[in-house]
Amino acid sequence: MTPGHPSARRARRQKAGDGAAPADDAPSKSSRTRERILDAAAHVLSRKGYAGTRLGDIADQAQLQAPAIYYYFGSRDELIEEVMWTGAQRVREHVTKVLDELPDDTTPVDRICAAVEAHLHLELELSDFATALIRNSGQMPEHLRTRQLAEEAAYGKLWRNLFQDLHEDGRLRPDLDARTAQLLVIGALNWAAEWWNPRRDTYETVLRTAQSLVRHGLSSRSQLADEAGDTARGTTRRTS
Amino acid sequence: MTPGHPSARRARRQKAGDGAAPADDAPSKSSRTRERILDAAAHVLSRKGYAGTRLGDIADQAQLQAPAIYYYFGSRDELIEEVMWTGAQRVREHVTKVLDELPDDTTPVDRICAAVEAHLHLELELSDFATALIRNSGQMPEHLRTRQLAEEAAYGKLWRNLFQDLHEDGRLRPDLDARTAQLLVIGALNWAAEWWNPRRDTYETVLRTAQSLVRHGLSSRSQLADEAGDTARGTTRRTS
DNA sequence: GTCTATATGAGGATAGAC
DNA sequence: GTCTATCCTCATATAGAC
Numbered sequence: 001m002t003p004g005h006p007s008a009r010r011a012r013r014q015k016a017g018d019g020a021a022p023a024d025d026a027p028s029k030s031s032r033t034r035e036r037i038l039d040a041a042a043h044v045l046s047r048k049g050y051a052g053t054r055l056g057d058i059a060d061q062a063q064l065q066a067p068a069i070y071y072y073f074g075s076r077d078e079l080i081e082e083v084m085w086t087g088a089q090r091v092r093e094h095v096t097k098v099l100d101e102l103p104d105d106t107t108p109v110d111r112i113c114a115a116v117e118a119h120l121h122l123e124l125e126l127s128d129f130a131t132a133l134i135r136n137s138g139q140m141p142e143h144l145r146t147r148q149l150a151e152e153a154a155y156g157k158l159w160r161n162l163f164q165d166l167h168e169d170g171r172l173r174p175d176l177d178a179r180t181a182q183l184l185v186i187g188a189l190n191w192a193a194e195w196w197n198p199r200r201d202t203y204e205t206v207l208r209t210a211q212s213l214v215r216h217g218l219s220s221r222s223q224l225a226d227e228a229g230d231t232a233r234g235t236t237r238r239t240s
Numbered sequence: 241m242t243p244g245h246p247s248a249r250r251a252r253r254q255k256a257g258d259g260a261a262p263a264d265d266a267p268s269k270s271s272r273t274r275e276r277i278l279d280a281a282a283h284v285l286s287r288k289g290y291a292g293t294r295l296g297d298i299a300d301q302a303q304l305q306a307p308a309i310y311y312y313f314g315s316r317d318e319l320i321e322e323v324m325w326t327g328a329q330r331v332r333e334h335v336t337k338v339l340d341e342l343p344d345d346t347t348p349v350d351r352i353c354a355a356v357e358a359h360l361h362l363e364l365e366l367s368d369f370a371t372a373l374i375r376n377s378g379q380m381p382e383h384l385r386t387r388q389l390a391e392e393a394a395y396g397k398l399w400r401n402l403f404q405d406l407h408e409d410g411r412l413r414p415d416l417d418a419r420t421a422q423l424l425v426i427g428a429l430n431w432a433a434e435w436w437n438p439r440r441d442t443y444e445t446v447l448r449t450a451q452s453l454v455r456h457g458l459s460s461r462s463q464l465a466d467e468a469g470d471t472a473r474g475t476t477r478r479t480s
Numbered sequence: 481g482t483c484t485a486t487a488t489g490a491g492g493a494t495a496g497a498c
Numbered sequence: 499g500t501c502t503a504t505c506c507t508c509a510t511a512t513a514g515a516c
Binding site for chain 1 (some may be wrong): 274286287288289290291292293371374375376377378379413415416417419420421423424425426427428429430431432434435441445446448449450452453454456458
């Protein structure tokens with residue numbers, strides 16, 4: 001509410017600055033405070049949920065007092081909305097970038113495996129944002145979800161294209177429904193943020209298992225033999 | 241709080257009665273009100289989260305006034321705890337039952353496919369309980385999670401045994417980590433409650449795709465050819 | 481068994497000092 | 499930029515009528 005709120009306006013200006021400048025000067029002023037608040041909010045949101053997220057808890061985590069938050073964000077809802085959007089946005093940007101950098105002759109299966117790696121990597125990296133998103137998507141008031149839904153639509157389309165390519169290549173096993181398979185795969189990956197414990201399984205193990213499951217689960221003809229030793233680590237490399 | 245609370249005691253007695261009697265007499269008195277409240281609580285909890293669940297909303301959904309809830313449950317927390325536990329409990333019971341009824345000579349892969357079917361079926365059936373569980377597991381105060389954690393441990397062990405059998409049969413592809421694969425599979429299934437829309441995909445489509453993905457994703461040697469036409473529907477039948 | 485009325489407390493948001 | 503003090507709203511839980 002109160003759209004003309006002075007602190008909100010100021011905050012928005014700062015944010016635009018951060019986002020636009022690629023690597024101009026240093027992360028700039030002590031306006032890294034904004035980042036601290038955002039990270040803190042993701043942390044609390046993932047653990048307490050939308051309704052349970054107290055400005056006081058966020059402030060504790062960010063090492064300042066609650067009213068200071070209003071200097072950077074117009075309201076509690078505005079802050080939470082940005083957490084949800086940021087998580088979705090960063091994952092999509094990262095996966096997009098990785099796919100763009102793949103050689104043109106990369107096969108559809110390998111592209112999917114690369115996407116699996118990119119998704120998993122960033123999701124586990126940004127686990128507070130990821131779990132905040134996962135747990136609260138269905139619990140947010142609709143009007144706070146517009147940006148997030150746009151992100152997710154775009155991200156869904158990206159995956160849909162990957163599966164489409166696989167299908168057109170005749171490599172998608174015919175008893176699979178493409179859309180359903182895609183949602184099941186993404187679900188398996190998303191869920192990983194809920195259970196992954198770095199002290200129990202290495203990231204490599206999770207990645208290798210996920211990629212193998214996807215590769216063999218999806219594709220009909222096995223171009224699998226010659227990849228056998230390769231699936232262990234990143235698929236971003238050779239494709240010849 | 242207030243453990244000796246009269247209404248709580250009364251409520252517990254009624255519940256025990258409901259649970260014990262298999263099909264004795266009718267669902268008994270208007271104490272089906274308790275079920276209505278429980279269902280309503282699952283509905284609200286899944287959409288608003290632990291902290292956002294208001295007794296008033298539950299009351300609206302159950303078609304009574306908020307204070308009436310205290311006749312059946314000792315407190316808000318007690319009610320919520322029971323929702324979380326009920327979801328986990330019913331799924332485990334159902335899957336256990338289905339597995340127990342399988343012929344003794346059922347192969348490990350087929351047993352896993354049967355478990356996939358049972359899990360998916362009950363999860364989509366009880367979607368309010370399922371999504372309540374999924375979204376709020378990480379957001380509940382620890383002291384409300386004891387029963388639920390016990391359920392989940394038992395359920396995890398059940399799946400672990402399924403994968404163990406597959407492994408000992410030499411059918412688990414060697415590049416897979418059993419525990420990780422299991423968590424990824426369950427994750428894919430759990431997530432389905434988040435996106436499944438009966439008006440878009442039939443239950444059959446989801447089930448068939450999930451089973452196929454799991455079967456081909458997990459197993460090394462293909463005993464797949466002779467099952468091809470069978471994976472479409474339940475796997476509970478033939479195994480000869 | 482279910483209601484109306486109310487005591488009590490927690491948390492978002494603002495004003496204004498520094 | 500960040501703090502202290504304060505207002506106001508709203509939800510749990512209880513008391514007690516019907």
